[in-house]
Amino acid sequence: EVQLVESGGGLVQPGRSLRLSCSTSGFTFTDHAMSWVRQAPGKGLEWVGFIRSKAYGGTTEYAASVRGRFTLSRDDSQSVAYLQMNSLRTEDTAVYYCTRDRLKRSCGGSKCYSSDYWGQGTLVTVSS
Amino acid sequence: QSVLTQPPSVSGAPGQRVTISCTGSSSNIGAGYDVHWYQQLPGTAPKLLIYDNTNRPSGVPDRFSGSQSGTSASLAITGLQAEDEADYYCQSYDSSLSGSRVFGGGTKLTVL
16 A cells, blocks of 8 residues: 655744655655645645656756755655755745656656655644 | 636536536647646545546546546536535646646535
8 A cells, every 4th residue: 555654844933944754655666756745724736846766867846936945855765755945934834745756658758747646744834 | 826727616416417627728738738637535635536637546436537628628527426525626737837737726516
């Protein structure tokens, strides 16, 4: 059974940093890109960014709203994905979901991914 | 304002058919990029419902179907059931946003 478990959320002051972790099991972690999606209270979903598998370079892409402040990484030996969030703002307050990415066959590039499994989410509250 | 536009709400009686639209533009759906649909039951994480415009993951009932045409996509639900009451989101890729994935604003489905 595929499982994704986020941790590391909490209350943090504006301008500070926080690191979220996504521990996974039930699938071959090295075969998959991993994404983060967030949902502000009472709002819709917002894609944050993703990190490709090592087979595709392990490179990252980010939404414009977090580029330069957030960093994705992965530890393939532990099957864990990370989201490092710096210079946090009040508008970053949200539930952060970790997702496993599915790569469409015979398709190349960033357009080819969808999120086929989701964690339960962890709440990040940015407030003074 | 979301890049992909969905109606805020739709409703239907049990057994009926409802559709949820997702309208984009020439830089996303209209460019031929795939549309995916997610279902978020109250208080839970989203779940993949339809991928690559028309495909259902294992375990998703065939009451759910997706289609795409031009700059729009649609999710159809037939034989509506009480447990279908949820928020539904479409998602695609947008080439004008430095390679971002984009979501619709979400549609709340109410089963009357």
